[in-house]
Amino acid sequence: MFAVLKTGGKQYKVQAGDLLRVELLAAEAGDKVQFNEILMVGGDKPQLGTPLVAGAAVQAEVIDNIKADKVITFHKRRRKHSSQRTRGHRQQLTLLRVTDVLATGADKSGVKEAVGTAIARRAAHGTKGEAAVAAKPAAKKAAPKAEAKAAPKAEAAVMEADDLKVITGLGPAAEKKLNEAGVTTFAQLAAIDPEAFEAVKVKAEWVAQAQDLAK
DSSP, rough: OOOEEEEEEHHHHTTTTTTEEEEESSOOOTTTEEEEEEEEEEEOOEEEEESOOOOOOEEEEEEEEOOOOEEEEEETTTTTTEEEEEEEOOOEEEEEEEEEEESSOGGOOOOOOOBBBBHHHHHHHHHHHHHHHTOHHHHHSSSSSSHHHHHHHHHHHHHOOOOGHHHTTTOOHHHHHHHTTTTSHHHHHHHHOOOTTSSSOOHHHHHHHHHHHHH
């Protein structure tokens, strides 16, 4: 029996006894891990996942965390002071030996799931973040009444703002400058005197169109 598993953004066809090199997992040498993202199980009764095969898994034993062969990259910028740079990189991998291919019963096996180090770090930080939020004093959670009342007013002001770009000839840049000057509605723009308004250059036709739209 063989299976096609997915880990680290790659797919591998494996069977019991195979040696496998995958992207670094959050596991140590001697640990037993289980891959639950199985795309296909082959054998007497092949199963194709949609996209995964329910209940299927591949179990493996971690042999060691290793590094791949060094890859050297060379960059040269001929037109930037003839700069050149050489870098080497060795990808971190986990070496595994596949011990079993399960067609069913993966959720009852009791073997920990094989996860990448990035996922493990995100999960750890998420847990710490929730714990930190829970540990905050109750006094800090309660906001002053004045701030609580001010927030809805600010949201309401944003909700009532008109789309000034509807006016012919008034683009996003002009709208931004008008908003910074406190002009966010057609009514406010209609009340502007183009000759006396100094914050932004306002055209007379903009004011005329705003007067029609504000009605």
